Amino acid sequence: MQLLSQFLKHQKTDEQLVDLIATLMVACKEIALQLREGELAGVLGTTSNTNVQGETQKKLDVIANDVLKKLLLDNPLVAGLASEEEDDPVPGNPDGRFLVTFDPLDGSSNIDINVSVGTIFSVLERTPGEDPALHATYLQNGRRQVAAGYVLYGPSAVLALTTGRGVNFFTLAHTGDFILTRENIKIPTQTREFAINMSNQRHWEPAMKSYVGDLLLGSDGPRGKNYNMRWIASMVAEVHRVLTRGGIFSYPWDAREPAKPGKLRLMYEGNPMSFLIEQADGIASTCYAPIMDVQPAEIHERVSVALGSREEVEILLSYHNTEK
Numbered sequence: 082m083q084l085l086s087q088f089l090k091h092q093k094t095d096e097q098l099v100d101l102i103a104t105l106m107v108a109c110k111e112i113a114l115q116l117r118e119g120e121l122a123g124v125l126g127t128t129s130n131t132n133v134q135g136e137t138q139k140k141l142d143v144i145a146n147d148v149l150k151k152l153l154l155d156n157p158l159v160a161g162l163a164s165e166e167e168d169d170p171v172p173g174n175p176d177g178r179f180l181v182t183f184d185p186l187d188g189s190s191n192i193d194i195n196v197s198v199g200t201i202f203s204v205l206e207r208t209p210g211e212d213p214a215l216h217a218t219y220l221q222n223g224r225r226q227v228a229a230g231y232v233l234y235g236p237s238a239v240l241a242l243t244t245g246r247g248v249n250f251f252t253l254a255h256t257g258d259f260i261l262t263r264e265n266i267k268i269p270t271q272t273r274e275f276a277i278n279m280s281n282q283r284h285w286e287p288a289m290k291s292y293v294g295d296l297l298l299g300s301d302g303p304r305g306k307n308y309n310m311r312w313i314a315s316m317v318a319e320v321h322r323v324l325t326r327g328g329i330f331s332y333p334w335d336a337r338e339p340a341k342p343g344k345l346r347l348m349y350e351g352n353p354m355s356f357l358i359e360q361a362d363g364i365a366s367t368c369y370a371p372i373m374d375v376q377p378a379e380i381h382e383r384v385s386v387a388l389g390s391r392e393e394v395e396i397l398l399s400y401h402n403t404e405k
């Protein structure tokens with residue numbers, strides 16, 4: 082049995098990054114405990130606030146955000162953070178090295194029905210001299226990430242982590258340690274499983290309608306095989322399934338809010354998940370370009386997402402006339 086800290090040292094991970102990841106895990110353990118308590122701790126339900134996204138904040142969104150903020154700002158390595166639940170960046174140690182962007186509790190619409198949710202995080206380095214109180218300091222593309230991952234609060238709490246040397250899973254033990262449980266994850270290149278919110282079908286662009294339409298035709302159609310569908314409405318759970326057994330997950334642009342590229346957020350959903358997917362030999366695309374190549378203009382900007390099994394995503398891209 083190998084502890085997270087032992088594994089990272091064995092991989093010769095930068096010691097300050099190991100320290101930061103340890104801080105993130107202390108926060109995620111606390112969040113896991115609060116989630117396990119659920120109704121008993123009176124932490125379900127919503128607040129009277131809405132976040133910068135215009136979404137009503139769940140009590141646990143706020144709790145998870147506060148736990149992460151406090152612990153990260155207590156770590157002198159942290160120059161600042163940007164959260165889905167914070168309108169503006171929160172500066173930490175002005176001489177700190179790392180910037181952390183995070184979605185404290187992704188999928189929180191599932192909390193009150195006891196379905197899996199997760200914490201998503203992305204680690205960047207502050208460019209020396211840049212002010213961590215300014216939005217511009219965080220606007221780095223996904224290729225600049227030095228680490229990314231999520232903790233999925235499911236039947237077990239599982240950390241999926243990459244520092245650029247592959248993807249590994251660590252399960253939270255009753256001892257409070259994250260233990261290595263799957264090493265060097267590689268996504269199967271083919272799949273029969275797709276995940277998309279079909280209720281938006283009439284709003285998609287023609288290429289997505291055509292691609293999904295052919296999946297639905299199954300063995301009678303041009304794809305020549307039958308597909309199964311999943312939709313958990315929790316990106317962390319969907320991505321974990323893709324990393325574990327393959328598949329394709331998409332939340333594409335749709336005409337409901339045409340000015341927005343998509344629903345999911347680039348800095349703390351699209352980029353960290355794309356880092357994991359590419360490190361596991363999958364593809365993560367906007368349908369027209371790799372997500373991690375997108376140059377962010379705003380911290381809370383959104384992005385269209387299609388990610389998963391390499392050969393399946395390549396077929397989706399061909400419907401969009403996008404080069405692989």
Ligand code: P6P
Binds near residue numbers: 189190
């Ligand atoms: P819809 C959760 O709110 C989230 O950001 C992702 O985790 C999830 O994949 C998506 O939105 C679900 O969106 O429109 O199906 O509720």
